[in-house]
Amino acid sequence: MKPLHSWKVSVEEAIQVQETLRDRVILEKTFSKVRTIGGGDVAYSKNRNLLFGAIVVLTFPKLETVDVATADGEIPFPYMPGLLSFREAPILIDIFQKLKIRPDVMIFDGQGIVHPRGFGLASHLGLWLDLPSIGCAKTHLTGEFTSPGLSKGSFELIRKNGKEVGAVLKTKDKIKPLFISPGHRIDIETSIRLILATCKAFRIPEPLRRADHFTRLLKRQIEGNCPPSFSLTSSTP
Numbered sequence: 001m002k003p004l005h006s007w008k009v010s011v012e013e014a015i016q017v018q019e020t021l022r023d024r025v026i027l028e029k030t031f032s033k034v035r036t037i038g039g040g041d042v043a044y045s046k047n048r049n050l051l052f053g054a055i056v057v058l059t060f061p062k063l064e065t066v067d068v069a070t071a072d073g074e075i076p077f078p079y080m081p082g083l084l085s086f087r088e089a090p091i092l093i094d095i096f097q098k099l100k101i102r103p104d105v106m107i108f109d110g111q112g113i114v115h116p117r118g119f120g121l122a123s124h125l126g127l128w129l130d131l132p133s134i135g136c137a138k139t140h141l142t143g144e145f146t147s148p149g150l151s152k153g154s155f156e157l158i159r160k161n162g163k164e165v166g167a168v169l170k171t172k173d174k175i176k177p178l179f180i181s182p183g184h185r186i187d188i189e190t191s192i193r194l195i196l197a198t199c200k201a202f203r204i205p206e207p208l209r210r211a212d213h214f215t216r217l218l219k220r221q222i223e224g225n226c227p228p229s230f231s232l233t234s235s236t237p
Helices: 011-024 085-098 121-129 188-198 206-222
Strands: 036-044 050-059 065-074 105-108 133-137 155-160 163-169 178-184
Touching: 011 121, 036 085, 036 206, 050 085, 050 206, 065 085, 065 206, 085 121, 105 121, 105 188, 121 133, 121 178, 133 188, 155 178, 163 188, 178 188
Parallel strands: 036 105, 105 133
Antiparallel strands: 036 050, 050 065, 133 178, 155 163, 163 178
8 A cells, every 4th residue: 555645744735635636536436346345434532632443344235244443543633624534544544454354345434525625535545545435424515405305215416516526315214314425436326326225224324333333432442431341353254
């Protein structure tokens, strides 16, 4: 894995990195079959300068967990809207390198190209890892759209500067939608299809739900609120 740039940058340099790399993002499906799909999530300590990350790899379409890796560390970058990847990507890259199974596609809790500079967390990590990636966010960041219908599977496209960049997608009946956008090496249609296929009984896709579960467990372990019997390790069948 060849680094694309240094993570030790100023805010101005971080913006320049995004503007330089966004043209390298591929917005086409570059794979034929999905056998495994991963989810990456990061949580933050309330009282300390720490973050906790996890990546979970599931089989597809059965969604059985086959690999898990976690890590914790200091928050490396201040909070700035549009620059989430400079806070979360470094630890997620470290975690990805611990995996025994490289997923065919990754879903990240963040934006893909639905981003002020067209280069959100999922695009940044997809390009860095050279992996098809999808951004799945709970809140609207940029672009224009109309509200989708009330039933699961309803969606409306998000447009920015006249271009289709993502979708507002209902993943469960009568529940708030998610904001889906391609990160890298995937298109909007395939992104929508894979998110729906990984949403079973809940609003959030299973890869992200399970990654969130492990970040919370890791946070409890590090901050001293976890049972002594608890253990966090990578696992394969």
